[in-house]
Amino acid sequence: MKLIFVGPQGSGKGTQAKRIARKFGLCHISTGDLLREVDGELKTEVDKIMSRGDLVSDELIVRILKEKLESDECKSGFILDGFPRNVAQVEELAKITEIDRVVEIAISDEESVRRISGRRGCGKCGAIYNIATAPKPKVEGVCDDCGGELIQRKDDNEEALRERLKVYHEDTESILERYTSVRVDGEQSIEKVFEGVVEVLD
Ligand code: AMP
Numbered sequence: 001m002k003l004i005f006v007g008p009q010g011s012g013k014g015t016q017a018k019r020i021a022r023k024f025g026l027c028h029i030s031t032g033d034l035l036r037e038v039d040g041e042l043k044t045e046v047d048k049i050m051s052r053g054d055l056v057s058d059e060l061i062v063r064i065l066k067e068k069l070e071s072d073e074c075k076s077g078f079i080l081d082g083f084p085r086n087v088a089q090v091e092e093l094a095k096i097t098e099i100d101r102v103v104e105i106a107i108s109d110e111e112s113v114r115r116i117s118g119r120r121g122c123g124k125c126g127a128i129y130n131i132a133t134a135p136k137p138k139v140e141g142v143c144d145d146c147g148g149e150l151i152q153r154k155d156d157n158e159e160a161l162r163e164r165l166k167v168y169h170e171d172t173e174s175i176l177e178r179y180t181s182v183r184v185d186g187e188q189s190i191e192k193v194f195e196g197v198v199e200v201l202d
Helices: 013-024 031-036 042-052 058-069 087-096 109-118 158-178 190-201
Strands: 002-006 027-030 078-081 101-106 119-122 128-130 181-185
Touching: 002 013, 002 158, 013 027, 013 078, 013 190, 027 031, 027 058, 031 042, 031 058, 031 078, 042 158, 058 087, 087 158, 101 190, 109 119, 109 158, 181 190
Parallel strands: 002 078, 002 101, 027 078, 101 181
Antiparallel strands: 119 128
16 A cells, blocks of 8 residues: 555644554655654754754655665555655656555644644654643653653744644645545544544555
């Protein structure tokens, strides 16, 4: 299966993509995560763009994505999470691979702001928590799984988020017109959204 998950910030698409990838034996490719792992010369520039809520260049993200798609772990199928984000990226993707399904996880802007302001991630293992919604960590600021420190992403502040939502509505939503997509209501519990996604994929 070759899938794309689309949804605004805080829709839970990363959480769902991870779970669905595990269930179906697919590789989960989050371009945001790949960019956060960039080091060397590029790091300062990439960090600056991301903390403003802007997109990095199509050329850079396509290069990083291609490398990942060619790796052995992604040979039996994948879920793209955060890519493509505009029409130019849709066209680049078409040159690299075909896509079977596009799943849209929909939430309102108000819900996005509410969820993102509470989002915290473990700096050590990457587990995601939410102090405004759920799952909340058992001990404030500490990861339940590995004891790592919980931190807020630099671009999870209100100003950057408003910019990211604007980019989402202006550019990313338009990619839905390029594919046949299925929509799942993202304002339900994590479990219900998961069941909804499994249902559309089965
Ligand atoms: P995300 O984790 O998907 O919210 O992505 C975080 C940030 O990474 C975005 O705000 C962009 O700055 C950058 N980014 C992620 N995916 C892409 C992409 N496909 N094209 C350009 N920039 C991206």
